[in-house]
Amino acid sequence: MDLPERIETGLQLALRLSTANGCPPLLAKGLRHAVFPGGARIRPRLCLAVATACGDRDPQAATAAAVGIELLHCASLVHDDMPCFDNAATRRGQTSVHTEFGEDIALLVGDGLIVAAFETVARETLHNPRLTAPLIATIAKAVGSPYGLVAGQAWESEPEIDITQYHRAKTASLFAGAVSAGALASGGSPQDWLTLADALGSAYQVADDLYDAIGLTGSMGKPVGQDGRNGKPNIAMSLGIPAVLKHLRTLVETAADSVPDCAGRDAFRAMIRNEATRLMPKTLSVSAA
């Protein structure tokens, strides 16, 4: 199986178990709506790419970590779209979960996905018990409080935001978690990959801000111009488009250059540059090439 196939098969299994016979029907529909069809699955792909670069010594554990990370990302999108945050009616080109099923189901879908993420890692590492706790601790750190996704989201409710701390928690932390978990699952060293995670996470946040600022739906499939309306910090609005495009290119080069010495180093660097092209808004891609 190639990487995307491992991810989709793993997600299908996790969802089949979470929506098994006896599950309240609306919850089951909401859970599937939140995960399928997916977006670019960039975080789990990154996780598996690092695991592969480190020798892919335990493919089952690496896939479980990748699936757990994607489930947590999906959970955060569902909760982030709710009226008390972005109040977004669409996501990935379809209705958001709360628009389709109501706020009550959306709240529970997010909760259920968080639980399913940790359940998946536990279930799929029973054969290799020494991996379970480190993988779960790494993933939990990336999404929880004080430095993960939950904290990142919470910075939006503060009267004063440190934009670096905010982006680090809201976006970079899950990239770091994906990379670290991929390395751990293959017996590699997470430390060797953290510069890459940090640069790539920042690049994604900057690209997201850029799409929002220039009014393109882009690959995220969500409404644009929300940051300005919601009073959220947006680096593209504060620095201006040309400076931000330059910043984005620097981040991508930093990420590519930081790939440590490993079997598939050149392929990995090519993948990152390729990913970066996909990141750039098409209308700006000539000037940003």
Next chain:
Amino acid sequence: MDLPERIETGLQLALRLSTANGCPPLLAKGLRHAVFPGGARIRPRLCLAVATACGDRDPQAATAAAVGIELLHCASLVHDDMPCFDNAATRRGQTSVHTEFGEDIALLVGDGLIVAAFETVARETLHNPRLTAPLIATIAKAVGSPYGLVAGQAWESEPEIDITQYHRAKTASLFAGAVSAGALASGGSPQDWLTLADALGSAYQVADDLYDAIGLTGSMGKPVGQDGRNGKPNIAMSLGIPAVLKHLRTLVETAADSVPDCAGRDAFRAMIRNEATRLMPKTLSVSAA
């Protein structure tokens, strides 16, 4: 340390880590508000009581499981109180989290507590890796979908509810999880304790319905008469008070009788009967004695 002290110390540590330096201040306040001061901590006490009855072979793991279970219970209360569910302004005699900090923070507090629960179990079982996955899988099953707390809550959003399935998922599952985790942490057999968990979980649900129906705040410290107003199933309203009191006594006796052969069997049975007295609404306790 006695059981309540182990639980409070464990909760304090989990919250200290989740609200460490760098945590967004409102999130940190919300997290603490959701967990302290606590309620009766019945689920973690049950977990530790079972672990003790099974020999308490790994106190650190048992305490972590108990703490994880209580954090998940607190998370469910925070989300359950939100406007899209019970819309409850108070909980445990103080303002509910969303009333005090807003819906955005309440949503994140619940998410953060779910993550912290699994993080705690992972961190505190690093010394005994064979426990991590079984404990996390057991706890996740109790709170997730399709048969745990999340599913129980989701039944409330369905046009038709099977009340047995609803109560089993919403209340009994976490009692089963607490008991199973306590047994697992001490190398005992979760199967031996499931009748007890089931009966005690049902007793709690029935008592909760009873308090709501007769209009007493009771030990739950939340607004009463909500089930009728919110159109939620309530066994006390459908069977009538006398029949429900009888049912409650039967459940408590079933729980006490089912305690398996273990070192502290008599003490355990006494604890259950004692707990039952605390459960009964005071104005009804004479007739229910």
